[in-house]
Amino acid sequence: MPRLLSAAMALRRDPRLLKLPPYLSLLCIVVGVVWLLVLPLDEYSRRTYISENALLPGQVHTYFGGSDQNVFRAYKHEINALENSTNSQVNDELETIFKGLGLKVGRQNYTYHSSGNTYVGENVYAILQAPRGDATEAIVLVAAWKNVEEEFNRNGLALGLALTRYFKRWSLWSKDIILVVPPDSRAGMQAWVDAYHDAHDPSQVAPLPIKSGALQGAIALDYAQEGRFESIAIAYDGVNGQLPNLDLINSVVNIASGQMGMGSALQGILKHSQKYDDNLATVLRGMLNQALGHATGPHSSFIPYHVDAVTLRPVGNGWHDEMGLGRLVEGLFRSLNNLLEKLHQSFFFYLLIHKHRFVSIGTYLPSAMLVAANFTIMAIALWVKSGYREVNVPKEEQEKKPEIGETKESEGVKEVKEVAKSTSVPVEREILLPLTLVAGCQFLGVIPLFAFNQTPSSLLTPIFILFAIINAGLPHLASYFLTNGIRKPPTAQQYLLIRSFSLLLLGMFLSSLATLNFSLAFIIGVLSSPLSFSRAWPSSSPSPSASSSPSTNTEKGVNAAVFRYVHSALLHALAPPVVLLISSALAGVSIQSVLEEAAFGWHVWGMYTQLVVWCVWWPAWLVGQIIVLGQPKEAGDRSTGNEKEKKNA
Incomplete structure (x- = not known):
């Protein structure tokens, strides 16, 4: 038993565990969708009957x-x-x-x-x-x-x-x-x-x-x-x-x-x-x-x-x-x-x-819960990951027997090149900026909710077009402001915390909603699933280091920029206004009719669908876009910048 406990404690600190959550998250999404697709089979449904x-x-x-x-x-x-x-x-x-x-x-x-x-x-x-x-x-x-x-x-x-x-x-x-x-x-x-x-x-x-x-x-x-x-x-x-x-x-x-x-x-x-x-x-x-x-x-x-x-x-x-x-x-x-x-x-x-056949809640609910659980899994993993930072251990602090890297013969003398080891050390989490950003995006959802519910029907289409244009540029403006408009741009750790808080809220909302409106929770969960894999790409112009040449850094920066904007384009295709526009076109109705029906439902029927769309789904999408477009700064970058400011002073 003591050996098992010690092995478990050692496994808890194994960095390889943090590589599993993305795969678990993807597995939850796939299993949730497949679960729903097998429900129409007779083996997974029940025959109707009169209970009373x-x-x-x-x-x-x-x-x-x-x-x-x-x-x-x-x-x-x-x-x-x-x-x-x-x-x-x-x-x-x-x-x-x-x-x-x-x-x-x-x-x-x-x-x-x-x-x-x-x-x-x-x-x-x-x-x-x-x-x-x-x-x-x-x-x-x-x-x-x-x-x-x-x-x-x-x-x-x-x-x-x-x-x-x-x-x-x-x-x-x-x-x-x-x-x-x-x-x-x-x-x-x-x-x-x-x-x-x-x-x-x-x-x-x-x-x-x-x-x-x-x-x-x-x-x-x-x-x-x-x-x-x-x-x-x-x-x-x-x-x-x-x-x-x-x-x-x-x-x-x-x-x-x-x-x-x-x-x-x-x-x-x-x-x-x-x-x-x-x-x-x-x-x-x-x-x-x-x-x-x-x-x-x-x-x-x-x-x-x-x-x-x-x-x-x-x-x-x-x-x-x-x-x-x-x-x-x-x-x-x-x-x-x-x-x-x-x-x-x-x-x-x-x-x-x-x-003559139906599926009860105990059979179909796990599909929506699995989709919602993938956000929670990623949120917990990101929270744990944000509490550690990879550092290189100095050579004099390594073991006496260094790892053997490359060897070369020079004038009959064998030289041993010692390889510096990297390890994870605990760091303090800076949560003020992540909390402020996520909370601000959540409160921004009130703006489209109010606008589309209070605008006269004749202005609904122009207002929607204006909002769609603003929505396309808002993440880019917010990301630029975070990177260049504030004194201390977000670090990689803070981007991890932003993702963690946003996904945690999304998973919490959808898992609660699934018990009330299974279909709405499942559909929004599937449309939001790419947000689980959004990440902040490194800066397109990274600072040169001793371990890499300027040409290598430039090539990595170009590749990061390409991936950043491809990822952003994918999220733009799944933006709530785009999905709403495509859905209305497929249904053969105008966007004005859709928004007018939603406003009527809000004022007369007490319908809350638009509340979920604009105050749950849209803020999570906005945060995901800001993360993808972000260019995180490492702690070293900040310290270097501060030292330069002191020298200039």
Whole structure:
């Protein structure tokens, strides 16, 4: 045992250990990415199942149909007549319909401001009191006037009215049913949900005049297309990447396929082959929606309040009609009506492979954690390395038996050339400049965050172009100032500490974010992975030493300059503004639309994606660029410069 301890202590001081962290960091990145790519395989995913037995999806006989189709057509005729009416006129007519059904009716005004635009509207909603309930629980049916794509949701609203009239005839409900009709699927729904939970801003959103009990679930209808359909597309992504309980999605799939004979589609893939390509596409699209953090439908506003919700949208051309969708909604409401408490037994963190397979958090989380861990590994290694400095031991302090270097015969006498040994000695860390620089870059992230969230939409594109130009030159100006603009330029040790502090913050942020929004943490971690290997290249004009000739120093300086600017160009290609511009071009949307949507999400939905981009990712990128462009000065260079100043004085 003592021998093992002594060997371990000797190994701890072995300089070769400091060469391992870069390889460990690269291994973490590669394993993390490969880990994600194998998840679509059946061996690493699980088959979906219903955890809450009380739901009993598809176990009841649904009766919606027959004469209800005539009611649907009548409501559709009335809605078509209101297509060009104002929001207030539409709500007046809907209020008349609701009161004719014997329902309690409420109306709510809201006004939001974002990117110089004003979003004004009025919600109308009706409450069907449960004959067997005590108004302590409620289920919500949402039928917005327009869907998220600004299409007229005539069939969805007509079906919502027909279902409400149908539900009124039944006495089996133990929970209240609330039909909400917002003028749009973005601002209106958020205003209603915020006010229902008393979390609204009174200066922007009016309180609700009437309420029911705690919301147990919500189903939104997005039925803008005309004609019959083939499948039901299920939108389930919430704001900031939050997801509903998996049991709700499983119930939709179970009732649609098992009882109604309808297909189910996820993430826009209508014809899913259940092979690796489609599985991977479903995972990546789900991760992209989760990373963006925006609302994908009226349901998204409910999920942050722990109200499980989905949006149902008919797609394709088939033989199913509005009555089939109505029976699907009836089956879902009957299942939710059976619950004695909120859905809690199934998963809230998952990646759907297709409608019958998923990956739980315990399986996919290590991939993001490994990517985040590579930054922490490098940060610790750089901290340890900054506490030591390589020095040459004088010849008289070496052992009596010197190492034999080169020998030469001169007039019969053999001369021995002693080789000076290098060793690591502890040094004091100078942390004031590294801490100041990293903290300053972190606080600089507030500038783009504020600018893009407060700029009018007409100026977003010019402001973005200006910021992109400034962003391209800012690292060069900062590096030049550090090298030539201050009295004591940073040393190699301080550049190591700058890297260490920046990577430590990045690893800490991403590992924490991975438990909340796995997709956003993973994507930013992969895009930031080159920062783990950024380094400060030596000066392009190093001082000559006894061990090297001026020509050798000049050649090394030229090579260092080439590597420095190649490395800098790579980081410029992965800069947040560049990635944002390329992504918007690939998606076929303008950069103005992207920034306007982000600002709307910030002011209305409470979206924090841009906070992570500008206050976590961008500062780390900026520090990485400054490091790559830096020209560290050794302690000897400082002392030499100080001696020259003294002689000149």
